[in-house]
Amino acid sequence: MLDTTPRESRLPNCPGVGFKSQHFDGLMTEPGPVGWIEIHAENYMGAGGRPLAQLRALAERFAVSVHGVGLSIGAEGRLDPDHLARLKHLVGWLDPASFSEHLAWSTHDTGYFNDLLPLPYTEATLARVCAHIDEVQDTLGRRMLLENPSTYLAFAETTLAEVDFLREIAQRTGCGLLLDVNNVFVSATNQQTDPISYLDAFPLEHVGELHLGGHDEDRDDAGAPLLIDSHAAPVVDPVWTLYSHVIARGGARPTLIEWDTDVPDWPELRAEADRAATYLGARAPVE
Amino acid sequence: MTGQAEFLSALLDAECSAPDGVLGPSGRPAGKRFDVYRNNVVISLTEALETGFPVVRKLVGDAFFGAMAGVFLRAHPPSSPVLSRYGEALPGFLKSFPPAASLPYLPDVARLELALRHAYHAADPAPFDAEALSNLPPDELMSATLSLAPAVQVVASPWPIHGIWRANTDADAPPPGAGAQAALVTRPGFDPVATALDPAAAVFVEALLAGSGLGVAAETANEADPAFDLSQILGLLLAQRAITAVKERPTL
Numbered sequence: 045m046l047d048t049t050p051r052e053s054r055l056p057n058c059p060g061v062g063f064k065s066q067h068f069d070g071l072m073t074e075p076g077p078v079g080w081i082e083i084h085a086e087n088y089m090g091a092g093g094r095p096l097a098q099l100r101a102l103a104e105r106f107a108v109s110v111h112g113v114g115l116s117i118g119a120e121g122r123l124d125p126d127h128l129a130r131l132k133h134l135v136g137w138l139d140p141a142s143f144s145e146h147l148a149w150s151t152h153d154t155g156y157f158n159d160l161l162p163l164p165y166t167e168a169t170l171a172r173v174c175a176h177i178d179e180v181q182d183t184l185g186r187r188m189l190l191e192n193p194s195t196y197l198a199f200a201e202t203t204l205a206e207v208d209f210l211r212e213i214a215q216r217t218g219c220g221l222l223l224d225v226n227n228v229f230v231s232a233t234n235q236q237t238d239p240i241s242y243l244d245a246f247p248l249e250h251v252g253e254l255h256l257g258g259h260d261e262d263r264d265d266a267g268a269p270l271l272i273d274s275h276a277a278p279v280v281d282p283v284w285t286l287y288s289h290v291i292a293r294g295g296a297r298p299t300l301i302e303w304d305t306d307v308p309d310w311p312e313l314r315a316e317a318d319r320a321a322t323y324l325g326a327r328a329p330v331e
Numbered sequence: 332m333t334g335q336a337e338f339l340s341a342l343l344d345a346e347c348s349a350p351d352g353v354l355g356p357s358g359r360p361a362g363k364r365f366d367v368y369r370n371n372v373v374i375s376l377t378e379a380l381e382t383g384f385p386v387v388r389k390l391v392g393d394a395f396f397g398a399m400a401g402v403f404l405r406a407h408p409p410s411s412p413v414l415s416r417y418g419e420a421l422p423g424f425l426k427s428f429p430p431a432a433s434l435p436y437l438p439d440v441a442r443l444e445l446a447l448r449h450a451y452h453a454a455d456p457a458p459f460d461a462e463a464l465s466n467l468p469p470d471e472l473m474s475a476t477l478s479l480a481p482a483v484q485v486v487a488s489p490w491p492i493h494g495i496w497r498a499n500t501d502a503d504a505p506p507p508g509a510g511a512q513a514a515l516v517t518r519p520g521f522d523p524v525a526t527a528l529d530p531a532a533a534v535f536v537e538a539l540l541a542g543s544g545l546g547v548a549a550e551t552a553n554e555a556d557p558a559f560d561l562s563q564i565l566g567l568l569l570a571q572r573a574i575t576a577v578k579e580r581p582t583l
Binding site: 124196197199200 | 357365375522
């Protein structure tokens with residue numbers, strides 16, 4: 045287990061954006077309030093070419109957060125040692141300001157299924173997730189952040205509330221948490237629970253990063269709202285309201301705008317970062 | 332208890348209902364909520380294949396490609412989370428996929444698209460001064476070995492593979508000819524390039540890739556076609572920044 049004394053995230057306390065290669069020029073010439081970028085680890089595991097060249101250039105100017113989507117920390121089986129080695133290599137040469145992953149699983153014996161699949165919250169799954177996080181932090185030699193998921197269903201066997209599950213993980217492993225405010229809204233709507241109660245119970249003292257993103261709206265078989273975490277749209281007003289609640293309760297935190305599908309032009313994405321900056325109450329430092 | 336194996340097998344079988352123990356709010360069956368995960372897996376992996384194989388998709392059409400991808404991703408899910416490598420099994424799969432039998436060149440188009448994607452992510456080549464090659468006297472040239480950039484590959488086919496690929500990526504391209512063709516894949520900058528090779532030139536580059544010395548590779552190409560033009564292919568390789576080193580004696 046790593047040192048559990050609280051540490052400041054090395055990400056600047058300003059808006060960041062999930063990096064898409066088409067925004068490279070916009071980011072370099074007109075970053076606005078954006079002070080850091082987040083990349084999906086798995087997209088930068090090639091040997092060379094444009095992805096790594098762009099990343100090296102961006103890393104000279106912006107703080108970088110590496111966000112893994114494929115480590116499958118919630119899997120029943122062991123972590124994939126090859127993938128952990130690839131991650132160690134990336135984090136080793138890039139030395140990012142932060143590394144984060146998800147409370148989810150995506151890999152089983154038969155392969156990798158490219159979605160953040162849910163897990164029940166029990167003492168057994170808690171022990172398993174903690175063991176996997178210990179292994180990740182020991183291998184990478186750094187503290188990681190774990191992100192709360194968007195969920196669409198529940199498990200009959202669940203005995204722990206998600207917030208308690210996450211707090212216990214942070215306490216046992218020393219990892220930090222990444223609070224995705226859109227995921228809180230999506231899950232609360234889908235589970236028909238109160239997002240404010242969730243946020244008020246959330247251990248904000250462990251939070252090193254916030255996420256904001258868009259979702260799609262659907263209905264379930266009974267006609268109840270079913271929100272889908274798509275990252276394909278602007279952040280909606282109720283999520284901005286929850287974000288404001290988090291900032292009021294816990295202070296400003298590095299905040300990422302995620303937009304991964306139907307990606308807009310740079311000015312539209314930057315406008316989302318501008319809006320986050322007004323909530324954070326501070327513009328990015330001017331060089 | 333709902334194990335992950337059970338969750339996954341229900342996820343991949345559209346006929347199967349959600350596992351017991353997986354619920355919606357108020358304890359109702361999960362129903363459509365389970366389908367969200369099901370759709371995410373199938374759609375995201377299908378999109379990864381669409382991104383990797385745009386010409387295969389164009390040749391068969393969106394509906395065929397989507398149905399084919401649904402069969403493929405269940406038989407060959409990704410073996411790692413690095414999706415830039417996903418689809419290496421597609422050429423082999425297409426060879427024995429009966430609905431695609433009327434397009435016998437489709438597996439080779441898939442091989443070419445895999446090679447282009449590999450080139451995109453390949454290691455950057457070491458800088459190379461072309462004079463190191465042009466300054467060599469002819470006899471030393473023939474005993475030299477060439478190192479090629481990590482992006483360099485040859486995709487040879489009994490079909491006019493480069494012509495088919497080009498006709499589907501370039502609106503101004505001529506219709507493909509007939510007969511066997513090979514494509515040379517290189518990456519002079521950040522964007523991969525596919526160039527048509529005649530059969531003897533393909534034999535030559537393949538021999539270099541297999542580690543043969545320049546003289547041996549040229550001899551093999553001459554046997555394939557006495558009209559093989561060594562200076563032309565060396566010029567092409569230099570122009571495509573495909574050569575990274577020249578060693579004056581073959582390594583044993």
